[in-house]
Amino acid sequence: MRTISVVPGDGIGPEVIEPALELLAFLGLDVKLDVLDHVNAETYVSTGRALTEADLDRVRGSAATLLGAVGDPRLGDTPYVREVLTTLRVELDLYANYRPIRLWHDKLSPLRDKTKRGIDCVIVRENTEGLYSGAGGNLSAGSSQEVAFDLDVSSYRGVSRILDFAFSVARTSVCVVDKANAVRHGGTLWQRCWREAVERHPHIDTTHLYVDTAAMRLVTDPTAFDVIVTNNSNGDILSDLTAGLAGGLGVAASANLNAATGQGLFEPVHGSAPDIAGTGVANPFAAVLSVALLVEHLGHAREAEAVRAAVAAAIEHDRVTPDLGGSLSTRQAGAAVLAELR
């Protein structure tokens, strides 16, 4: 029996994890849960550390991890969120952040032109390097002479493997996104690795866009893309932007993967959303769709498709939370998915 570790986290995290776990139970797979409900802001406030070595070992020992959200407004200026999320991503070497974005129903599209609505693409975001390296400093901190710097780091190994991952999940084409015309050191490396990756994957079409142009094209015609691959910070921005074109963060799921070890961490893209935490209206669909990605990763593709179809049906029948124009609570929307599944 495989173990799934669960980190509910903060804010709406535990609220959306509840229906997600109900759904997982309903699927009746041969898995057991290991819930780490102390990995959160409370623990960080009282102990100065939210994720211990022992926690990491539990996560490492599981077949997959489901995470709700981490983040707390009281901890705005501390390294808390970075510590938890980046540590998990880096320590498990989950180098591929896989963010599929599909328009579940035409009515969720903010776009006017019918022919531009049918979005079905994946943002593949490098997850362990880039501007999230943590390297940097603040010279003369606190003075009028302060200079802050953060290192945007890319390695040949890191860029090559994320490009290979992108080509391996593409159906038709890979669009490589960078800013090689302005951010030259990393840009040169991305361009070199791209040229080499193209040789290794001759059957997939490939194009290149600068990140600013990519953002504009996504807004004007998201249907033009299959897989977009880019670095950590560009991927962060483009995946939220694209989610906004398909119903918003309430339906945006993600997987953090290592294709070599098979490790995976699954999480809704939305954060802890302190503004609506406790009100009971958080949309559970992103967490539910993250469960779909998780069970697919464990080899249950049929169950994953059933979950996705149930979410699409719930949306079709307007059984949704306020962010999607409905009036259901988190629990009711979770129950609606279960009802569609039955």
Add this chain to the structure above:
Amino acid sequence: MRTISVVPGDGIGPEVIEPALELLAFLGLDVKLDVLDHVNAETYVSTGRALTEADLDRVRGSAATLLGAVGDPRLGDTPYVREVLTTLRVELDLYANYRPIRLWHDKLSPLRDKTKRGIDCVIVRENTEGLYSGAGGNLSAGSSQEVAFDLDVSSYRGVSRILDFAFSVARTSVCVVDKANAVRHGGTLWQRCWREAVERHPHIDTTHLYVDTAAMRLVTDPTAFDVIVTNNSNGDILSDLTAGLAGGLGVAASANLNAATGQGLFEPVHGSAPDIAGTGVANPFAAVLSVALLVEHLGHAREAEAVRAAVAAAIEHDRVTPDLGGSLSTRQAGAAVLAELR
């Protein structure tokens, strides 16, 4: 008589500068032109340098500069574009990249919801620091051990002055955008400078968004923003994204300013667009609207408004190039604006 230096540049740059200069002539202002038509890729290819000290002196000595576009596909991997654009921005210390985005006509909006279309905001982009610093390197370049790094640099002086600029041009509110939850060194400085700037500008509302959330909010409701201020690379992305919500780069003008010296460089946001260069269909409106920003900067606010109204009227009457759904050439679209002005 004041001098305006003009750098037509590459690709569609010279094509859109032509109608822009016709328009400027039509306005009959007391200015003379100093055209630097050798600052382009040709010169870079033959001499290895596109912008000399003498060129810089001419630009420095002028009251304002109008630039078409620089960029050439043959020079993809060279520092050419960076050398011209970043040198101009940095040497003239044009720290504020001012990118107003207005929906000139409802029909140009890609958004479905009428109430979300009426966009009228400004992206204020820090223009001399950030990831465009140029600092960095490639360790073990060309090997399988290569590591590339680029320095994302922010100074107290740089962040404070761009925030002050943003507050000074805001009508109602300033939204400060950073990624302080992940890119911590620069994030901490931006947060500190923001707190201090708020004290200096008590009459302007202010909010904060992480850059990923800002991208998503822009897509779902661009009408929520007045002024957005952010660093160089975030501003690059958000300004193209926002332009995509208001007709695209064909109508996106920009100013690069130093509020202390009064220096200014005005340019359409679109690049040299090698894909359409030479076909005669480039949209001249972004260059024309950049002239509006330029003459406004020189104190001719009435003329600037007249130019904007003429562009809006040309769009209203479908006297536009193919990117806006029309069939006019660059020259014809330029002439249409002049006709509306008369």
